[in-house]
Amino acid sequence: MFFDVLRIELFKVFRRPRTFIAFGAIAMIILLIQFALKVNGQEFILFFTDSQTDTFEIPFDGILNGYFVCVAVLHIILVHVPLLVALIAGDMIAGEANGGTLRMLATKPVTRSQLLLAKFAASALYVILLLLWMALFALVGSLLLFGSNDLVVFKETDLHVISQADLVWRFIAAFFFAALALIMIAALSILLSVFADNSLGPIVATVCIVIIFTILQQLKVPVFQETINPWSFTTHMLGWKGFFYVEKTAEGVTIPGSVENPLSLVKSGLILIGYTTLFLLVAIGVYRRKDILS
Amino acid sequence: MDSVLEVKGLTKRFADFTAVDDLSFSVPAGSVYGFLGQNGAGKSTTIRMLLTLIEPTAGEILIFGKPLASNRKAVLSKLGAIVEKPDLYKYLNGLEHLRIFSRLSGICPQEAKLKDLLSLVGLGQRLTSRVGTYSQGMRQRLALACALVNDPDLLILDEPTNGLDPQGIADMRQLILQLSKEQGKTIIVSSHLLSEMEMIADQVLIIDKGKKIVEASMETLVQQAASLELQQQPQRRFFLEAYFLSLTTA
Numbered sequence: 001m002f003f004d005v006l007r008i009e010l011f012k013v014f015r016r017p018r019t020f021i022a023f024g025a026i027a028m029i030i031l032l033i034q035f036a037l038k039v040n041g042q043e044f045i046l047f048f049t050d051s052q053t054d055t056f057e058i059p060f061d062g063i064l065n066g067y068f069v070c071v072a073v074l075h076i077i078l079v080h081v082p083l084l085v086a087l088i089a090g091d092m093i094a095g096e097a098n099g100g101t102l103r104m105l106a107t108k109p110v111t112r113s114q115l116l117l118a119k120f121a122a123s124a125l126y127v128i129l130l131l132l133w134m135a136l137f138a139l140v141g142s143l144l145l146f147g148s149n150d151l152v153v154f155k156e157t158d159l160h161v162i163s164q165a166d167l168v169w170r171f172i173a174a175f176f177f178a179a180l181a182l183i184m185i186a187a188l189s190i191l192l193s194v195f196a197d198n199s200l201g202p203i204v205a206t207v208c209i210v211i212i213f214t215i216l217q218q219l220k221v222p223v224f225q226e227t228i229n230p231w232s233f234t235t236h237m238l239g240w241k242g243f244f245y246v247e248k249t250a251e252g253v254t255i256p257g258s259v260e261n262p263l264s265l266v267k268s269g270l271i272l273i274g275y276t277t278l279f280l281l282v283a284i285g286v287y288r289r290k291d292i293l294s
Numbered sequence: 295m296d297s298v299l300e301v302k303g304l305t306k307r308f309a310d311f312t313a314v315d316d317l318s319f320s321v322p323a324g325s326v327y328g329f330l331g332q333n334g335a336g337k338s339t340t341i342r343m344l345l346t347l348i349e350p351t352a353g354e355i356l357i358f359g360k361p362l363a364s365n366r367k368a369v370l371s372k373l374g375a376i377v378e379k380p381d382l383y384k385y386l387n388g389l390e391h392l393r394i395f396s397r398l399s400g401i402c403p404q405e406a407k408l409k410d411l412l413s414l415v416g417l418g419q420r421l422t423s424r425v426g427t428y429s430q431g432m433r434q435r436l437a438l439a440c441a442l443v444n445d446p447d448l449l450i451l452d453e454p455t456n457g458l459d460p461q462g463i464a465d466m467r468q469l470i471l472q473l474s475k476e477q478g479k480t481i482i483v484s485s486h487l488l489s490e491m492e493m494i495a496d497q498v499l500i501i502d503k504g505k506k507i508v509e510a511s512m513e514t515l516v517q518q519a520a521s522l523e524l525q526q527q528p529q530r531r532f533f534l535e536a537y538f539l540s541l542t543t544a
Contacts (some may be wrong), residue, residue, distance in 0.1 A: 004397045011394070016385055100381025104440065107345045107377065108398035167419040291348035 002114050009122035011090060019126070022084035023133055026077070030137040031091040033073050034145055037064065044072070055220075066143030067151040067167055071244060073138040078240070082185040082210050083203075085129065089123040089189035090202035093287065097197040112288050114189070120280060123186035131175050131182070139171055152242045160246050166256045174240040177265070180272045181237035185210070187279035194287045198294045210234060235277050237240055240267035297356075298323045299344070300482040306339050306504075312341040315504040317353070321448075321482060321497070326474045329484040330476060330511070332542050335352030336398065337467065337484040339450045344482075345375050351369050357448065359536070370436035372398055374446035376454055380437030384426035387416050388436050389479035392443055399444035415469065417440045431462035449473065449481045457489065461488075470494050487539035494517065502542040 013019055024201040037044055093116070096102035105115060151167055162170065187205065193201035213234035216224045229235050242265045247258035252268040259265060299321040307312040314336040321327045331337045342348045355362040357369045382391055389408060391494060396403035412421045415435040425433060434454060438507055441449060451470070455463045471494055472477045485491055490511065491498055498515050502507045508515065519537035 001400065004400075008397055011387075012383065015383075015390075094491045099382060099383075100379065103342075103345075103347055104375045104382075104395070104437075105382065105398065106347055107370060107373075108395065109367040109400060111367070166313055174528075194495050291351070292342070293348065 001110065002118060005114055005118035006108055006121050009118045010125060013122050013126055019088060022087065022130055025084065026130065026134050027137055029077055030073055030134070030141065034142060035071060037069050037072065038252050055057045062149050063152045064146060065149035065151070066139070066146045067148060067164070069142035069146050070139045070171065071151065071155055072155065073142070074174065074178070074240070079214070080219070081130070083125070083207050085127055085182050086189045086203045086206035087187040088126050090193050090206055091199040092119040092123060092190050093193040094196040094202050095199035095239070098199055100294065101289045102294060103292050114186075114283050116284055116287050120190055123190065124183045126197035127182040127186055131179050135171070135175055151244070155245055160244065161254055162246055163254070163256060164242065170243045174243045177240040177243070177269065179267060181240070184233060184237070184279070187276045187283070191279040191283040194283045194290065199289060203273060207244060231252045233272065236271045239265055242268070267273065295322060296323045298358060299355040299482070304340065304343060304355065305351045306343060306348065313504050314343070317501065317506055319499050319506065321480060321507050324474070324478050325480060325482050325496040326470060326492035326494050327444075327480070327482045328498040329482055330486065330488060330491060330538065331501040332415075332486055335542065337502050338452055339473045340501070341375075341377060341450055341484060344450060345377065347377070354366045371448045373445060373450065374441030375450040376434070376437045376441050376458065376519070377452045380433055380455060382425045382433055382436060385424060387422045387424050388412055388439070389421045390480060391436060391440055395440040395443045411439045411442060416465065422509070430457045431459065434458060434462065434466065435460055442473075444460070445486060446530070448482060449479050451481065451483045453484055455485070467494055468478065487535070489535055500541055507541050
């Protein structure tokens with residue numbers, strides 16, 4: 001029965017024109033970034049390498065390749081994708097309550113837990129498709145437009161050079177990690193959606209929560225860094241970057257297949273899964289007892 | 295006649311407001327049961343409790359002889375409903391709605407049956423049109439088709455003629471009678487018009503402020519109305535409404 005409900009939820013999600021706004025927006029943003037880097041890529045790299053230009057000559061043509069552009073795209077747009085996820089997930093329960101269809105669903109012989117889990121699973125699949133779409137444009141598209149070469153990643157005043165042969169698994173892992181983060185956002189939106197009878201509320205609330213915690217994280221003051229930030233989901237949502245920070249030998253040579261801080265990546269992943277589970281359990285608990293008055 | 299639905303001491307309180315107060319009634323199998331009350335009398339709250347949309351504060355609901363609370367899935371699989379104004383998915387068409395609600399009812403949809411059902415409610419020509427292009431009456435009929443998709447034994451229709459034009463009201467009335475007389479379904483219809491119920495209901499329950507005022511056969515109710523010297527009303531419709539008002543505004 002669960003898979004029947006999931007199929008119905010997916011059918012509804014992908015029959016709604018609004019669903020494709022996110023796909024269109026992502027394609028357009030990536031194409032614009034790729035265009036900008038094609039025209040002004042050197043200036044973009046100079047922005048990151050300003051402190052190093054006096055020390056050595058920067059090989060711009062080698063750095064500006066498809067992998068580099070893909071990482072740049074992910075840096076620029078992944079922080080904004082939660083809004084696109086909230087547009088769909090925040091509407092899952094509240095949108096149906098507002099539209100009056102929730103009561104029709106709830107009078108059918110499907111348990112409320114099944115219905116909510118199916119809506120969550122549909123949101124999660126939407127997130128995965130959105131990321132695959134992003135990968136298609138950001139990675140495949142950039143490789144076609146800019147070619148391939150080793151990846152140079154700038155981390156504060158440090159440079160990480162990763163050979164081409166060592167890159168594919170890192171991108172797969174990074175996209176997988178981004179999926180975990182965005183699925184957690186979907187769970188948060190669904191939780192907020194359970195309390196509302198209007199989809200605007202949970203969508204705006206999700207975005208506000210992400211903005212608030214991102215600001216707390218960016219403040220970098222001890223009062224937040226020692227208390228909230230280690231457990232804030234926005235801190236761990238950016239964990240995907242960790243796959244592009246590699247370990248080096250004492251001579252400064254990159255170790256293939258390594259990541260700088262694997263334990264931190266595992267911790268971030270577990271915290272994101274923990275939040276997702278918590279949000280879902282609370283949502284199910286509330287929704288099962290909720291009076292459907294809309 | 296056996297009861298399909300039996301309600302005992304049903305109560306629903308929202309904070310300090312009692313919407314339904316110790317309500318008891320039973321619906322005979324195969325009947326059209328009129329559920330009447332003015333706006334805010336507690337009809338929709340009662341219907342929502344019958345459909346597990348809201349949880350009763352107290353009382354017991356037995357449907358098909360089983361307690362609803364512990365047999366939700368089994369009971370709902372033999373029940374169909376329209377709750378208030380049916381809002382459907384505007385971006386889907388009629389046939390897609392029936393496919394969705396068939397699957398949700400645990401039935402593998404058969405296209406021919408679904409098309410027959412849409413024809414039964416008069417939407418045979420519009421089965422692939424988006425619901426956003428439907429009139430209110432067409433949406434109401436589609437909602438009825440969605441409620442009938444699992445061939446329910448009990449049909450609960452909450453003010454099914456709301457927002458319909460006179461022709462739509464007549465069509466809906468005809469459909470209800472057809473489902474009752476030809477298919478033997480038990481149908482609960484809520485309304486705030488006694489005159490409308492007179493044309494379709496066998497038995498009537500009138501509630502006011504959440505409490506039961508009258509439960510009687512339609513025939514008995516009309517006789518009671520007649521005996522109260524309300525016949526001076528110019529039309530039969532008005533004298534029934536005058537009787538209804540005398541009961542619910544006392």
